[in-house]
Amino acid sequence: MESTVPLSHYLVLSTTLFVIGVLGVLVRRNAIVVFMCIEIMLNAVNISLIAFDRYMNLHTGQVFSFMVMCVAAAEVSVGLAIIISIFRNKPTVNLDEFNIMKW
Amino acid sequence: MELLIFYPIGTLCVFLALGVVLNKSPIGSAMCLIGMMLGLAAVFAIQHAHFIAILQVIIYAGAIMVLFMFVIMLLNLKGDDTVWKTREGNTLLTGLGAVLVVGILYKMTEITGGGEFDSPTPIQETFGTTVKVGTTLFTDFVLPFEVASILLLAAMIGAVVLAKSKMDD
Numbered sequence: 468m469e470s471t472v473p474l475s476h477y478l479v480l481s482t483t484l485f486v487i488g489v490l491g492v493l494v495r496r497n498a499i500v501v502f503m504c505i506e507i508m509l510n511a512v513n514i515s516l517i518a519f520d521r522y523m524n525l526h527t528g529q530v531f532s533f534m535v536m537c538v539a540a541a542e543v544s545v546g547l548a549i550i551i552s553i554f555r556n557k558p559t560v561n562l563d564e565f566n567i568m569k570w
Numbered sequence: 571m572e573l574l575i576f577y578p579i580g581t582l583c584v585f586l587a588l589g590v591v592l593n594k595s596p597i598g599s600a601m602c603l604i605g606m607m608l609g610l611a612a613v614f615a616i617q618h619a620h621f622i623a624i625l626q627v628i629i630y631a632g633a634i635m636v637l638f639m640f641v642i643m644l645l646n647l648k649g650d651d652t653v654w655k656t657r658e659g660n661t662l663l664t665g666l667g668a669v670l671v672v673g674i675l676y677k678m679t680e681i682t683g684g685g686e687f688d689s690p691t692p693i694q695e696t697f698g699t700t701v702k703v704g705t706t707l708f709t710d711f712v713l714p715f716e717v718a719s720i721l722l723l724a725a726m727i728g729a730v731v732l733a734k735s736k737m738d739d
Contacts, residue, residue: 472576472616475681480580480613482674484587484606489670491591493663499596499642503603506634507587510610513622521617524697526706529622530714533707536629537718541725543634547641548732554645555735 477518484511498550498560502543509539572616583609596642600635607631618698 484507491504513532520528550560557564586609589602607630614623696702707715 471572476576476580477613477617478681479678480583482678483584486671486674487584487587487591490667493667495591497596497647499638499645500590500593500599503590503599503638506603506630507590507606510607510630513626514610514613517614517617517619517622520619521698524694526698526702527710529619529698529703530707530711532619532622533625533703534714534718536625537722540629540634541721543637544725544729545732547637548729551641551644551733560645560647 474518474522478515481511481515481518484508484514496562498562498565499547501562502546502550506539506543509535575612575616579609579612583613596647597639600638600642603638604631604635607635620698621700621703 488504488506488508488511491507492501495501495504513535516528516532516535518528520526520532553565554560583606586602586606590599590606593599593602607626611623611626611631614620614626
């Protein structure tokens with residue numbers, strides 16, 4: 468039998484990337500970088516979906532990660548449009564200064 | 571073979587992801603993110619998910635990152651990207667993040683040590699081909715597929731409306 472990477476190592480890679488993404492969202496305050504960190508998290512989830520898909524020998528995981536990609540594309544396009552329209556009112560992407568929704 | 575590809579690329583992906591978080595300029599972050607996504611495409615490819623690997627390159631590393639680059643260059647951020655700033659007064663958030671990291675590291679060592687996932691199902695010859703993925707997508711998952719198309723249409727219209735220069739015309 469050929470040596471393959473065990474499933475748990477894929478899961479370790481997935482969790483590591485997810486934690487890095489979460490920390491980025493918590494720590495950075497440039498809105499665009501925060502969006503990139505959300506992308507890292509979505510990609511990390513895709514890794515574990517694909518790894519389980521390979522492990523179970525189904526194709527459901529691949530379809531799910533396809534759906535994740537669709538949602539990511541939609542989220543990025545709308546999110547960046549929101550950032551642009553906020554930037555038009557207030558020339559910054561610093562998240563601490565986005566407080567017009569606060570009451 | 572799989573081992574030889576996975577471990578260097580996995581390590582590289584982790585470092586590139588750290589680069590996204592730690593980089594001072596958004597352009598540098600975006601470059602690191604493109605590298606990470608290409609690495610992940612390789613990770614998908616060694617797991618026989620060839621279709622998803624290609625989609626990763628085209629959609630993520632291509633379309634989404636081009637959109638990021640456009641926005642970064644369009645916004646022309648002066649001063650915002652010269653210093654690396656954490657958010658002010660977020661000790662609570664940092665504490666929560668630290669708890670998350672410690673918890674996940676603990677769980678990770680537990681899973682890796684346990685070895686409960688050791689024998690994967692033997693792989694079929696046709697596993698991961700576009701034919702198989704497409705068959706699954708168009709038989710069991712037709713409704714989610716159609717919903718995804720509506721979602722993308724709504725996102726496209728929403729992005730155009732939001733990014734329009736004047737809201738009232």
